[in-house]
Amino acid sequence: xxxxxxxxxxxxxxxxxxxxxxxxxxxxxxxxxxxxxxxxxxxxxxxxxxxxxxxxxxxxxxxxxxxxxxxxxxxxxxxxxxxxxxxxxxxxxxxxxxxxxxxxxxxxxxxxxxxxxxxxxxxxxxxxxxxxxxxxxxxxxxxxxxxxxxxxxxxxxxxxxxxxxxxxxxxxxxxxxxxxxxxxxxxxxxxxxxxxxxxxxxxxxxxxxxxxxxxxxxxxxxxxxxxxxxxxxxxxxxxxxxxxxxxxxxxxxxxxxxxxxxxxxxxxxxxx
Amino acid sequence: xxxxxxxxxxxxxxxxxxxxxxxxxxxxxxxxxxxxxxxxxxxxxxxxxxxxxxxxxxxxxxxxxxxxxxxxxxxxxxxxxxxxxxxxxxxxxxxxxxxxxxxxxxxxxxxxxxxxxxxxxxxxxxxxxxxxxxxxxxxxxxxxxxxxxxxxxxxxxxxxxxxxxxxxxxxxxxxxxxxxxxxxxxxxxxxxxxxxxxxxxxxxxxxxxxxxxxxxxxxxxxxxxxxxxxxxxxxxxxxxxxxxxxxxxxxxxxxxxxxxxxxxxxxxxxxxxxxxxxxxxxxxxxxxxxxxxxxxxxxxxxxxxxxxxxxxxxxxxxxxxxxxxxxxxxxxxxxxxxxxxxxxxxxxxxxxxxxxxxxxxxxxxxxxxxxxxxxxxxxxxxxxxxxxxxxx
Numbered sequence: 001x002x003x004x005x006x007x008x009x010x011x012x013x014x015x016x017x018x019x020x021x022x023x024x025x026x027x028x029x030x031x032x033x034x035x036x037x038x039x040x041x042x043x044x045x046x047x048x049x050x051x052x053x054x055x056x057x058x059x060x061x062x063x064x065x066x067x068x069x070x071x072x073x074x075x076x077x078x079x080x081x082x083x084x085x086x087x088x089x090x091x092x093x094x095x096x097x098x099x100x101x102x103x104x105x106x107x108x109x110x111x112x113x114x115x116x117x118x119x120x121x122x123x124x125x126x127x128x129x130x131x132x133x134x135x136x137x138x139x140x141x142x143x144x145x146x147x148x149x150x151x152x153x154x155x156x157x158x159x160x161x162x163x164x165x166x167x168x169x170x171x172x173x174x175x176x177x178x179x180x181x182x183x184x185x186x187x188x189x190x191x192x193x194x195x196x197x198x199x200x201x202x203x204x205x206x207x208x209x210x211x212x213x214x215x216x217x218x219x220x221x222x223x224x225x226x227x228x229x230x231x232x233x234x235x236x237x238x239x240x241x242x243x244x245x246x247x248x249x250x251x252x253x254x255x256x257x258x259x260x261x262x263x264x265x266x267x268x269x270x271x272x
Numbered sequence: 273x274x275x276x277x278x279x280x281x282x283x284x285x286x287x288x289x290x291x292x293x294x295x296x297x298x299x300x301x302x303x304x305x306x307x308x309x310x311x312x313x314x315x316x317x318x319x320x321x322x323x324x325x326x327x328x329x330x331x332x333x334x335x336x337x338x339x340x341x342x343x344x345x346x347x348x349x350x351x352x353x354x355x356x357x358x359x360x361x362x363x364x365x366x367x368x369x370x371x372x373x374x375x376x377x378x379x380x381x382x383x384x385x386x387x388x389x390x391x392x393x394x395x396x397x398x399x400x401x402x403x404x405x406x407x408x409x410x411x412x413x414x415x416x417x418x419x420x421x422x423x424x425x426x427x428x429x430x431x432x433x434x435x436x437x438x439x440x441x442x443x444x445x446x447x448x449x450x451x452x453x454x455x456x457x458x459x460x461x462x463x464x465x466x467x468x469x470x471x472x473x474x475x476x477x478x479x480x481x482x483x484x485x486x487x488x489x490x491x492x493x494x495x496x497x498x499x500x501x502x503x504x505x506x507x508x509x510x511x512x513x514x515x516x517x518x519x520x521x522x523x524x525x526x527x528x529x530x531x532x533x534x535x536x537x538x539x540x541x542x543x544x545x546x547x548x549x550x551x552x553x554x555x556x557x558x559x560x561x562x563x564x565x566x567x568x569x570x571x572x573x574x575x576x577x578x579x580x581x582x583x584x585x586x587x588x589x590x591x592x593x594x595x596x597x598x599x600x601x602x603x604x605x606x607x608x609x610x611x612x613x614x615x616x617x618x619x620x621x622x623x624x625x626x627x628x629x630x631x632x633x634x635x636x637x638x639x640x641x642x643x644x645x646x647x648x649x650x651x652x653x654x655x656x657x658x659x660x661x662x663x664x
Contacts, residue, residue: 049570049577074595238423242563248620269463271605
């Protein structure tokens, strides 16, 4: 057991735009360093005087060797994080929560299914699998977004595609879009994942995760081989504030990554 | 009078304990103050028996009882002069151990750098005098939540570790009490430093005292007490046993955790939502409700910021806010969250029930919603031939 500690100062090493409403920031410790993050875990990022938000790590090693977080501006704190410039300081706490269970996925084909900014918590998985190809089977990345302009990490798709199956779809097409249009589950038909060999990691809007997980189970994947990353309001990250409850789960402690075998019935109850 | 020489101050007293009069209670408060404790106990203030810092035992509510009903609390004078013949008041010990507003840390911008400083205030050493067995359990429940997991809340841990717990067993349950159903009283469970049972009869007003810790034994050894006579022990035990038979309320005799999991779709939630004002009173008076939110403030220079932690309530719309709106928008879903957490999913999260049967949520609900009545209605629904989906 450890005692809840206040945030540690981290410097902004770089910050760049991903889409109109989403930016990434790379953070390096100003002094003492937090324990290492695992893919799927999150940090509480503190914008001075404004507040904290829970953000999953989107790369364990950025260009400056720091931690990368991808933030969509939806409120006061995330908007403040968008205004950061290199050299600015934030507070960082973590790592918190369960990561993706990559031990369970080892030796299996890894299927990453992402909706919108849900690709951010999954990017460290893609980097891990691509970096250790012997430890895993085939990698497939299925990504969806509302429009082509909402796709994050678009410049990295080609690189991933050299060693992985990468398929992208959007809800609404744009002027120069020649890819697929439709829900992300439609991409599963072409891939036709092998149910006995595949481990699926899913992150996106709740309705998208519900449909994707249900589809994968219908295709024969065991529910515990489908991991989803769930989201609720979070204030503390340490299991004390009560905000992140989803039925029996405290998502900062028992999640955010949860096996679909546990999550399925919870996602069916309205306003749980 | 000092305690008899055969009382070994280094060990908890035996089951026979000691007996002392009102002078013993007066001496107890003095000893606590002399030992550096801040004694906190029940006292009459503004028409209620509240918990407040005590300067002397004279401030205890001698001769006062309470009348409790759903949405109703009244003081009532007693002829017997008893000090502890009252059931739960509006507060529990929660405001002392887990205060409504706590500064967690401060942040300063110094020469462009961020300097974060954890709050370090030496908490007072509280001595809680008159902890009811239900509230003793409530403290243990909050211990599990705030210090029993992977992370320890340092503020709570500091306040809690210094606290001395002096339990008074219940002999006068209120009409809203149901500790027997929850297995928390009226006799005490473990975890106390001292436990007393008040006996008032025709000839004497006395307290049967036992210690449960070394520190409790040391304090007891300083009090004007003598070995408890069999008659006092028998009368005290009988008073507690009789209290168990006079509970004002009871929970349905079923597995409440399973009941909650099976009734998520029950129409009763709509019924209670029609009465619930979502005011959050139940969560404020509940001795185990622990939820907090955060508040970040800056001063006028803009270079000094503070992080505060404040009590929050699952009845507040903002509580479940997730970019775009609340997850639990309806009153139905918010009342259901509170009740299913308290009686059901608390087991999954923290290994016990979150309800100790103190009845405060019933008394302080402005519309008199009764947790035992709601649980009973859900139980009746499962037995009325309704489809009861398994929690699969």
